[in-house]
Amino acid sequence: xxxxxxxxxxxxxxxxxxxxxxxxxxxxxxxxxxxxxxxxxxxxxxxxxxxxxxxxxxxxxxxxxxxxxxxxxxxxxxxxxxxxxxxxxxxxxxxxxxxxxxxxxxxxxxxxxxxxxxxxxxxxxxxxxxxxxxxxxxxxxxxxxxxxxxxxxxxxxxxxxxxxxxxxxxxxxxxxxxxxxxxxxxxxxxxxxxxxxxxxxxxxxxxxxxxxxxxxxxxxxxxxxxxxxxxxxxxxxxxxxxxxxxxxxxxxxxxxxxxxxxxxxxxxxxxxxxxxxxxxx
Numbered sequence: 001x002x003x004x005x006x007x008x009x010x011x012x013x014x015x016x017x018x019x020x021x022x023x024x025x026x027x028x029x030x031x032x033x034x035x036x037x038x039x040x041x042x043x044x045x046x047x048x049x050x051x052x053x054x055x056x057x058x059x060x061x062x063x064x065x066x067x068x069x070x071x072x073x074x075x076x077x078x079x080x081x082x083x084x085x086x087x088x089x090x091x092x093x094x095x096x097x098x099x100x101x102x103x104x105x106x107x108x109x110x111x112x113x114x115x116x117x118x119x120x121x122x123x124x125x126x127x128x129x130x131x132x133x134x135x136x137x138x139x140x141x142x143x144x145x146x147x148x149x150x151x152x153x154x155x156x157x158x159x160x161x162x163x164x165x166x167x168x169x170x171x172x173x174x175x176x177x178x179x180x181x182x183x184x185x186x187x188x189x190x191x192x193x194x195x196x197x198x199x200x201x202x203x204x205x206x207x208x209x210x211x212x213x214x215x216x217x218x219x220x221x222x223x224x225x226x227x228x229x230x231x232x233x234x235x236x237x238x239x240x241x242x243x244x245x246x247x248x249x250x251x252x253x254x255x256x257x258x259x260x261x262x263x264x265x266x267x268x269x270x271x272x273x274x275x276x277x278x279x280x281x
Contacts, residue, residue: 009127009268014039014089016274017266021087021123024048028074028083030056030115031066032090033108036125038065040089045069056085058115059108059182076114088119092126092236094139095265098197099124099279100217102135104143104234107169107181113232117258121241124262131267131275134194135217135235141189142224143169143234148178148186150229157227158190161220162210166190185231195220236260240279 014036022029022044029044031037054074057063066073079085090112092101101124103109116122132138146154151168158166169179169187178186196208196216206214210223221235237260239247244259265277 005270006127006129008272009270010036010125011039011042011268012272013125013127013266013268013274015043016276017089017123017125017264018043018047021089021121021264022047023086024050024053026053026086028054028056028079028085030085030088030090030119030122031058031062032088032112032115033058033062034091034106036091036127037062037089040125041065041069041071045071056088056115056118058090058111059106061106061108076111076118079118085115085119086121088115088122089125090116090122092124092130092265093143093234094130094132094135094137095124095126095262095267095277096135096195096197096217097133097277098217098237099240099261099263099265099277100135100195100197101236101262101265102139102142102234103236104145104187105139107143107145107179107187109143109234110145110181110183110185110232113236113260116236116260116262117244119241119259120245122259122262124265126265126267128267128269128275131265131277134197134200136192136194141166141191142220144188144190144224145181145183145185145231145234146188147229147231148184151178151186151188154188154227154229158188158224161192161223162213162215163190163192183231190224192220236262243279
């Protein structure tokens with residue numbers, strides 16, 4: 001497919017996602033990173049330029065997109081601690097049937113996860129290349145943000161977990177050294193075999209805990225996050241925003257659990273249509 005087809009697909013998905021989930025009377029809206037999010041901001045601007053809406057970026061690039069559109073940015077850490085975002089829009093590198101996502105190809109995964117977890121609803125916008133049944137089908141690696149001093153230790157640990165050839169991400173000019181995130185951390189890209197979802201484990205297609213070489217999405221995310229030196233993992237899984245909010249409001253349950261999985265994913269297709277995957281119970 002041509003670049004023009006891909007960009008047209010992104011634009012179509014962005015327009016429908018904004019039409020369905022953006023409220024012009026909202027107070028706080030999260031804005032993710034990447035090429036697709038530019039079309040989301042364009043669609044929001046066409047809908048409303050209400051200066052009272054504050055847009056929370058996930059990094060330098062998305063902040064510039066917000067400013068260029070004439071919208072009002074606000075830093076994530078400037079939000080009052082009890083304030084949730086009405087909605088957050090972001091892209092993904094790959095999405096499976098359960099709406100688990102791989103993110104971090106643009107090296108903004110830590111701030112993207114902060115914003116997704118702060119939103120009542122996270123809505124993902126992508127093109128048809130990102131629509132898969134399982135993670136690591138087409139996208140080759142899991143991005144992991146790590147402290148620079150921990151790189152050798154984390155690389156060794158990832159190999160122990162079964163990653164075949166984890167690598168430190170460098171800049172386009174290798175002589176400039178490792179790519180740095182907005183936190184001045186590094187990114188490791190770790191390949192694993194195609195990840196299982198819950199129904200695969202239930203069907204006996206693998207244990208999903210790494211003991212037989214198979215990993216289920218949530219278990220691998222937890223295993224990597226538990227490595228000393230890892231700031232964040234580019235797997236967005238578990239609860240979505242509404243499910244997390246319902247859990248927090250349950251009598252007797254005291255938890256800081258937040259949702260990081262989207263409630264809906266909008267895929268712009270090559271033929272100009274838009275396919276939507278939504279959360280299922």
